[in-house]
Amino acid sequence: MASSSSSQADIAxxxxxxxxxxxxxSAQDEIFRFDPQENKRINNDRPWARxxxxxxxxxxxxxxLIKMAIHxxxxxxxxxxxxxxxxxxxxxxxxxxxxxxPVQGTETRVNAQNEANEYMVQYVQGSExxxxxxxxxxWYHSHPGYGCWLSxxxxxxxxxxxxxxxxxxxxxIDPNRTISAGKVDIGAFRTYPExxxxxxxxxxxxxxxxxxxxxxxxxxxxQYYPLDVQIFKSSLDAELLGLLWNKYWVNTxxxxxxxxxRAYAASQLADLHQKLTKAQTSIPSTRAPQPIVVDEKAVIxxxxxxxxxxxxxxxxxxxxxxxxxxxxxxxxxxVLKDVIFSSRLSNGAPHVHASSSVGDVVDTTMxxx
Amino acid sequence: xxxxxxxxxxxSTTNTSGLSISLHPLPILNxxxxxxxxxxxxxxxxxxxxxxxxxxxxxxDVEIVNTFELAVEDDGVTVDQGFLVTRKEQYKQVxxxxxxxxxYTVAERPTSRHIALHEQFxxxxxxxxxxxxxxxxxxxxxxxxxxxxxLKAYEPTVEIRDRKTRSVFIEAPFSVETGEAERIAVDYAxxxxxxxxxxxxxxxxxxxxxxxxxxxxLLLVKYVSDVIAGSATKDHATLRAxxxxxxxxxxxxxxxxxxxxxxxxxxxxxxAYLATLTKSANLxxxxxxxxxxxxxxxxxxxxxxxxxxGMMGRPADxxxxx
Numbered sequence: 134m135a136s137s138s139s140s141q142a143d144i145a146x147x148x149x150x151x152x153x154x155x156x157x158x159s160a161q162d163e164i165f166r167f168d169p170q171e172n173k174r175i176n177n178d179r180p181w182a183r184x185x186x187x188x189x190x191x192x193x194x195x196x197x198l199i200k201m202a203i204h205x206x207x208x209x210x211x212x213x214x215x216x217x218x219x220x221x222x223x224x225x226x227x228x229x230x231x232x233x234x235p236v237q238g239t240e241t242r243v244n245a246q247n248e249a250n251e252y253m254v255q256y257v258q259g260s261e262x263x264x265x266x267x268x269x270x271x272w273y274h275s276h277p278g279y280g281c282w283l284s285x286x287x288x289x290x291x292x293x294x295x296x297x298x299x300x301x302x303x304x305x306i307d308p309n310r311t312i313s314a315g316k317v318d319i320g321a322f323r324t325y326p327e328x329x330x331x332x333x334x335x336x337x338x339x340x341x342x343x344x345x346x347x348x349x350x351x352x353x354x355x356q357y358y359p360l361d362v363q364i365f366k367s368s369l370d371a372e373l374l375g376l377l378w379n380k381y382w383v384n385t386x387x388x389x390x391x392x393x394x395r396a397y398a399a400s401q402l403a404d405l406h407q408k409l410t411k412a413q414t415s416i417p418s419t420r421a422p423q424p425i426v427v428d429e430k431a432v433i434x435x436x437x438x439x440x441x442x443x444x445x446x447x448x449x450x451x452x453x454x455x456x457x458x459x460x461x462x463x464x465x466x467x468v469l470k471d472v473i474f475s476s477r478l479s480n481g482a483p484h485v486h487a488s489s490s491v492g493d494v495v496d497t498t499m500x501x502x
Numbered sequence: 503x504x505x506x507x508x509x510x511x512x513x514s515t516t517n518t519s520g521l522s523i524s525l526h527p528l529p530i531l532n533x534x535x536x537x538x539x540x541x542x543x544x545x546x547x548x549x550x551x552x553x554x555x556x557x558x559x560x561x562x563d564v565e566i567v568n569t570f571e572l573a574v575e576d577d578g579v580t581v582d583q584g585f586l587v588t589r590k591e592q593y594k595q596v597x598x599x600x601x602x603x604x605x606y607t608v609a610e611r612p613t614s615r616h617i618a619l620h621e622q623f624x625x626x627x628x629x630x631x632x633x634x635x636x637x638x639x640x641x642x643x644x645x646x647x648x649x650x651x652x653l654k655a656y657e658p659t660v661e662i663r664d665r666k667t668r669s670v671f672i673e674a675p676f677s678v679e680t681g682e683a684e685r686i687a688v689d690y691a692x693x694x695x696x697x698x699x700x701x702x703x704x705x706x707x708x709x710x711x712x713x714x715x716x717x718x719x720l721l722l723v724k725y726v727s728d729v730i731a732g733s734a735t736k737d738h739a740t741l742r743a744x745x746x747x748x749x750x751x752x753x754x755x756x757x758x759x760x761x762x763x764x765x766x767x768x769x770x771x772x773x774a775y776l777a778t779l780t781k782s783a784n785l786x787x788x789x790x791x792x793x794x795x796x797x798x799x800x801x802x803x804x805x806x807x808x809x810x811x812g813m814m815g816r817p818a819d820x821x822x823x824x
Contacts, residue, residue: 162538162542163542165535165538165539165542166542166543167542167543194535195531195688195691195692196528196531196532196535198687198690198691199527199528199531199684199687199688199691200528200568202683202684202686202687203528203681203683203684203687204596205683206681206682206683206684207597230535232596233596233597234596235595235596252592252595255588255592256592259585259588259589259592262573262582262585263571263572263573263585264539264540264543264571265539265571308683311683311686311687312682312683312686315686315703315704315707316686316690316703317686317687317690364690364691366691367534367535367538369534369537369538370531370534370535370538370691371692373530373531373534373651374527374531374688374691374692375692376650376651376652377527377530377651377678377688377692378692378710379650379714380651380677380678381527381678381679381680381685381688382710382711382714382715383711384679384680384682384685385685385707385708385710385711386708386711386712386715388682388685390682391766391770393682402773409780416787419787419791420791420795421788421791421792421794421795444784444787446780446783446784446787447784449780449784450777450780450781450784453776453777453780453781454777454781456773456777457773457774457776457777458701460770460773460774461770461774462701462704463770464766464767464770464771465704465705465708466708467763467766467767468767469708469712471763473712473715474751474752474754475751475752475754475755476752495701495705497771497774498701499701500774500778501774501777501778
C-alpha cells in the first residue's frame with residue numbers, strides 16, 4: 134500500500150500549499166515585483182548622474198518585446214513611436230511593458246514626442262488604476278529597413294530625455310530586418326551628456342546602413358553607446374510559450390520570408406547598387422596595408438588602425454553577402470515546402486531529387502559564407 | 503461551490519458555437535503577465551484578474567489580437583466603466599482597426615459571478631466573448647501530456663428553460679494564429695533572445711516545424727492502420743477529411759505556379775551569384791594592391807601610376823556600353 138500512502142502524502146502536500154499560500158513563484162519571477170521603496174531610493178540616489186556609462190544592460194520582458202515588434206511591423210513604412218514602462222535594477226534598465234503612442238514619426242519632425250505627452254500622461258496615470266505601478270523608463274521607435282541606431286534628431290530627443298526624465302533609455306527596432314533575418318532586430322542606447330568625449334570604445338559590430346542615411350549615422354555615432362539587450366520572461370510565460378509552439382509551428386511552414394519581404398529586398402539591392410557605384414570611384418586609390426616590422430608597440434597600434442581602413446568595396450561585399458544569405462534562407466524554406474507538398478510519388482526518384490535540390494540550396498548558402 | 507445553482511456553461515455536446523475564433527499569442531502572454539504581476543502584488547495564488555480583449559470580427563470570424571487590463575470597484579463586482587472607456591479610446595487612437603471583442607479572467611470555469619460581469623460588458627459589444635485562463639492545469643501537472651493551452655473561450659448566449667431566459671456560456675473552440683513579426687518575436691523570446699541568423703539556427707527552426715508535421719502524420723497513419731486492423735472505431739468525418747487532404751496533394755501542379763517558383767528560385771540564385779562576383783572583385787582588388795606594393799620600384803612608380811589608373815578606369819567604360 135505504499136502507493137496509496139504516497140498519494141495521500143501528495144494530497145496532504147497540496148492542501149498544505151494551498152492553505153498556506155506558499156509562493157510557487159520561482160526566482161525568475163522576482164523581476165516582475167515592483168518595490169516602491171527600492172524605486173524611491175534609487176531615484177533619489179541617481180547613480181547614473183555621476184557616471185555616463187552607468188547603465189550596461191537593458192532587460193526587456195517577452196511581452197514588451199512582442200508588443201513593440203507587432204507595433205513596428207504594423208506601422209511599416211512609417212516610423213512609429215511608443216513608451217516603455219519599467220524600473221532600474223542595479224546597472225540594468227528593466228523594461229516590463231510598453232504601449233504605443235498615436236504619433237507617426239518622420240525624420241523631420243522633432244517634436245513628435247511632445248504631441249504625445251498628453252496621451253502618455255493619461256495612460257501612465259490610468260495604469261496605476263490597474264496595478265501597473267512602474268514609471269516610464271524609456272521610449273522606442275522604429276527604423277523600417279534602415280537598421281538600429283540613433284539619428285541626429287533621435288540623439289537630440291534622447292539627450293533632452295536624459296536631462297529631464299532620467300532614467301530613460303532609447304530603443305530602436307527594425308521590423309523589416311526582423312522579418313528578413315528571422316530574428317528581432319533591436320537595439321538599446323544611452324546618449325552621452327553634452328561635451329563628454331567617450332574613451333575610445335571598441336569598434337561596434339558592423340551593420341549595413343542605406344546610403345541615404347549613412348551620413349546621419351556617421352556624424353552622431355560617437356554621441357551614444359549601445360546597451361546589451363537581454364530578454365526575460367516569467368515561469369508562466371515560459372510554460373505558455375512551450376505550449377504555444379505546439380500551435381504555431383504551422384505558421385513557420387506556411388509563412389514565406391521571401392514573399393512578405395519583397396519590397397524590402399528590392400530596396401536593399403537598389404541601395405547596394407548605389408554603394409557599389411560610389412565605391413567604383415574610390416577603388417583605384419586603395420593601397421595595400423604596409424608590411425609591418427615586427428615590433429610590439431607597432432603591432433598593437435596597427436591592429437587598431439586596420440579596423441578603420443576597410444575599403445568601401447569591402448563593406449559592399451559584407452552587405453551583399455548578408456542580402457544573399459538571407460535570400461538563400463528564404464529559398465531553403467520554399468524548396469523544403471515544395472519537396473514536402475508538391476513532389477509526385479514515384480518509386481525512389483523523389484528521394485534523390487528532393488535531397489539534391491535542398492542540398493544544392495544549402496551548399497550555395499554555405500559558399501556565400 | 504455552486505451546487506445549488508444551475509451551471510452557467512451549457513454542455514458542449516448539445517450546443518456548439520458557430521464562431522471561428524483565432525487567438526494570437528500576444529493576448530495569451532499579456533494575460534500571463536497580468537496574472538504574474540497581481541500574484542506578486544497581492545501575494546495570493548489566484549488573484550482576481552480582469553481585462554478586456556481587443557480584436558476584429560468579420561461575421562463569424564473573430565480574431566483576438568491584443569488585450570488591456572481593467573479595474574473593478576472595491577465591491578469586486580462593478581467594473582470601472584470610466585476607465586474602460588478611456589482605455590478603449592486610447593487604444594482606438596493607436597490601433598484604429600481593433601474593437602472591443604470581449605473580456606478575460608482567471609478561473610477554473612465560468613460561474614454566476616462571471617454572468618454578472620458579462621452583463622456589464624454588453625453595452626460595448628453585442629456578444630462579448632469570455633476567455634478564461636485555468637490556473638490549476640498550469641501549475642499542478644507540468645507533465646500534462648495533452649500539451650494543450652490552459653485556455654478556454656466561451657460565447658455568451660441565451661438559454662430558454664421553463665419559460666425563463668437566462669444568459670449562459672457555450673464553449674467555443676479556438677485556433678492560434680500569428681502574424682509574421684509576432685511569430686518571430688515569440689520565437690525569439692522563447693529561445694531567450696539568443697537565436698542567431700546563422701544557417702544552422704534557421705535550419706533548426708525548419709527542422710522543428712517539419713518534425714511536428716511528421717509526428718502528426720505518423721499519428722494519422724497509425725490511426726488509419728488501426729481502423730483497417732479493426733482495433734479503432736471508424737470515424738467517418740475524420741476519414742473523409744483525411745481523404746480530402748490526400749487528394750489535395752501534390753499541392754500544386756499548376757504550370758503558372760511552377761513558373762513563378764522557378765523565377766523566384768532563379769532570382770535568389772542570381773543574387774548569390776552577384777554576391778560571389780562582388781567578393782571576387784574585392785579579393786582581386788586586394789591582390790592587385792599587394793602586387794603593386796611588391797613590384798613597384800622608385801623609378802617606375804610615376805610611370806605605373808597613370809597606367810594603373812587607366813586599367814581601373816576601364817570597368818567604367820564597360821558600364822557606359824550597357
